[in-house]
Amino acid sequence: MNTVCPRCHATGDFKQVDIERSQAGQVILLLGGLLPFLAYRSEQRSKVQCDQCKLVFLPKRPVSRFERLLKTVVVAVLLGLVVFLVYWALQ
Ligand SMILES: [Zn+2]
Numbered sequence: 001m002n003t004v005c006p007r008c009h010a011t012g013d014f015k016q017v018d019i020e021r022s023q024a025g026q027v028i029l030l031l032g033g034l035l036p037f038l039a040y041r042s043e044q045r046s047k048v049q050c051d052q053c054k055l056v057f058l059p060k061r062p063v064s065r066f067e068r069l070l071k072t073v074v075v076a077v078l079l080g081l082v083v084f085l086v087y088w089a090l091q
Helices: 024-032 034-045 065-089
Strands: none
Touching: 024 034
16 A cells, blocks of 8 residues: 655555544544444544654545445435434324
8 A cells, every 4th residue: 555645745654543542532422323433433543643744644545346335335224214214203
């Protein structure tokens, strides 16, 4: 994977950054539930730090076809659920 630092444009293997123990994750878990929390955690986990300028950033990664399909299915299921609930509530 060829990652480029967005600030100093250095290339190479950047080291992974430890998950920050901030309260943002807990707030997301409380307000949004488990799925947004897991998405937040996985994003935190994949952050890297540049050795040259110490910038912490989220490297761009190619989205696989399977991942795109999975997201489409999740969105479709959620939309179907919302439509079902609205239909059910109007009965
Ligand atoms: Zn840099």
